[in-house]
Amino acid sequence: MITVSISRNSKNNKIMEFEISGHAGYDEYGRDIVCSAISILAQTAVxxxxxxxxxxxxxxxxxxxxxxxxxxxxxxxxxxxxxxxxETMVLGIENIKNGYGSYVSIEYKEV
Structure with missing residues (x-):
């Protein structure tokens, strides 16, 4: 499973950091569309x-x-x-989670 952690500032709700770890396990390495999609969104954001x-x-x-x-x-x-x-990255990840919920976990933290 891929775990996505989004940390937001408790005062202004701005994203301060994010962390993505794990592998979805949707398909074999190199063919996993869930891992690929999440990776593309996050790396493009960076x-x-x-x-x-x-x-x-x-x-x-x-x-x-x-x-x-x-x-x-x-x-x-x-x-x-x-x-x-x-915020566009988060929307994309949430959309992937909606379609592949058993492969992606999103947690939100306040800092």
């Missing part, structure tokens, strides 16, 4: 943060694991872009 918004976020990507932590202070313009990217 690329968007780095290349489009140009923020210095902390991240780690390896097989079956992705972690991303946002900087504590961003400009208002950066925050709008960050929110757009990350």
């Amino acid at each position: 690329i968007g943060l780095l290349e489009y918004v140009r923020i210095d976020c902390t991240y780690e990507i390896k097989d079956g694991y992705l972690y991303c932590k946002l900087p504590q202070h961003c400009s208002e313009q950066e925050q709008v872009k960050i929110d757009s990217i990350l």
